Amino acid sequence: MYVHLPIAEMSVNVILILGMGGLVGFLSGVFGVGGGFLMTPLLIFLGIPPAVAVGTQSAQIVAASVSGVLAHWRRKNVDLKMGLVLLAGGLFGSTVGVWLFSLLQGLGQIDLIISLLFVLLLGTVGLLMLQESVRAIIRRRRGVAQRGKLHEHNWLHGLPLKMRFRRSKLYISALLPFSLGVIVGILSAIMGVGGSFIMMPAMIYLLGMPTAMVVGTSLFQVIFVAANVTFLQSLQNQTVDIFLALLLLVGGVVGAQIGSKFGTYLRGEQLRALLALMVLTVCGKLLVDLVAMPGDLYSLQFPVIVR
Numbered sequence: 001m002y003v004h005l006p007i008a009e010m011s012v013n014v015i016l017i018l019g020m021g022g023l024v025g026f027l028s029g030v031f032g033v034g035g036g037f038l039m040t041p042l043l044i045f046l047g048i049p050p051a052v053a054v055g056t057q058s059a060q061i062v063a064a065s066v067s068g069v070l071a072h073w074r075r076k077n078v079d080l081k082m083g084l085v086l087l088a089g090g091l092f093g094s095t096v097g098v099w100l101f102s103l104l105q106g107l108g109q110i111d112l113i114i115s116l117l118f119v120l121l122l123g124t125v126g127l128l129m130l131q132e133s134v135r136a137i138i139r140r141r142r143g144v145a146q147r148g149k150l151h152e153h154n155w156l157h158g159l160p161l162k163m164r165f166r167r168s169k170l171y172i173s174a175l176l177p178f179s180l181g182v183i184v185g186i187l188s189a190i191m192g193v194g195g196s197f198i199m200m201p202a203m204i205y206l207l208g209m210p211t212a213m214v215v216g217t218s219l220f221q222v223i224f225v226a227a228n229v230t231f232l233q234s235l236q237n238q239t240v241d242i243f244l245a246l247l248l249l250v251g252g253v254v255g256a257q258i259g260s261k262f263g264t265y266l267r268g269e270q271l272r273a274l275l276a277l278m279v280l281t282v283c284g285k286l287l288v289d290l291v292a293m294p295g296d297l298y299s300l301q302f303p304v305i306v307r
Contacts, residue, residue: 007241008052021251026259040192041118041282050111054192055239061226065219072216079167079213082177083220089178090225093185098232101190117191119287126279129201133273168209176207189229
C-alpha cells in the first residue's frame with residue numbers, strides 16, 4: 001500500500017513508514033531520546049529529500065516524546081525545574097537554528113551539511129558513550145565499587161546564577177543547562193533530531209544528573225523544542241510533509257509506550273551501551289554513503305524541446 005507525499009514529491013510504502021515510526025517510538029521510551037538521530041537518516045536512505053526529512057521528523061519527535069514523558073512522569077522521573085531551564089535555552093537555540101537552516105538551504109549546501117554533522121556528532125558521541133558504558137559494565141562484573149558521582153567538578157561548576165534542583169539533588173549554575181539547551185536547539189533545527197543523543201550524556205556527565213531522571217527530563221524538553229522547530233520549518237522553509245508526519249506519529253506513539261516498559265528491565269550502563277551501538281551503526285552507514293563512489297560518475301541532462 002503506497003501513498004503520495006506532496007512535499008517530498010514521491011510515493012512511500014505505508015506499512016514501512018508505520019514500522020519505522022514504531023521503532024523510533026520504542027527507542028524513545030527505552031532510552032529517553034526523540035529518535036531523530038535514527039529516523040532522519042532512515043528517511044534519507046529511503047530517498048526522502050534531506051530538507052524534508054529534517055522538517056518532517058520534528059513533528060514525529062513531538063508525539064513520540066509526549067507519549068514517553070507521560071510514562072516517566074507517572075514514575076516521578078522528570079525534574080520539571082531542570083526541564084524548564086533546558087527548554088528556555090532550547091527554544092532560543094532552535095529559533096536561531098531554523099534561520100541557519102534557511103541560510104544554508106539558500107546556498108544549496110544543506111544536504112551536505114546535514115550528512116557531515118550526523119557523521120561527526122554521532123561518531124564522537126557514540127564512541128565516548130560506548131567506552132564509558134563498557135568500562136562501567138566491566139567494573140560491575142568485577143565487583144569494583146562504582147563512583148558516587150559520574151562527573152567531576154571543574155570551572156564550569158563555579159559559574160554564577162546557581163539554582164537548586166531538588167529532584168536531581170543538584171546545586172549548579174543555571175547557565176550550564178541553559179547553554180546546553182541552546183546548543184541542542186540549534187542542532188535540532190538543522191539536523192531534525194530531538195538532540196537527546198547529545199543531551200543525555202551531557203546531563204549525566206556534565207550536569208551530574210541521575211540516569212533514571214535524565215530520561216524523563218530529556219523527553220520533556222524535547223517536546224517543546226521539536227514543536228517550535230516544526231512550526232518554524234513549516235512557516236519559513238515549507239519542508240514539513242504533513243502526510244509523512246502523521247504516519248510517523250501513529251507508529252511513534254504506540255512504540256513509545258512499549259519502550260518505556262521495556263527500559264525498566266535494563267541497568268543504566270546497559271542502556272547507554274545499546275544506545276551507543278545504535279548511534280555508531282547509523283554513523284557508519286552515513287559515512288559509507290558519503291565516501292562511496294556513486295554508480296554514475298556524472299549525468300547529462302538535455303533540455304526537452306516541445307514542438
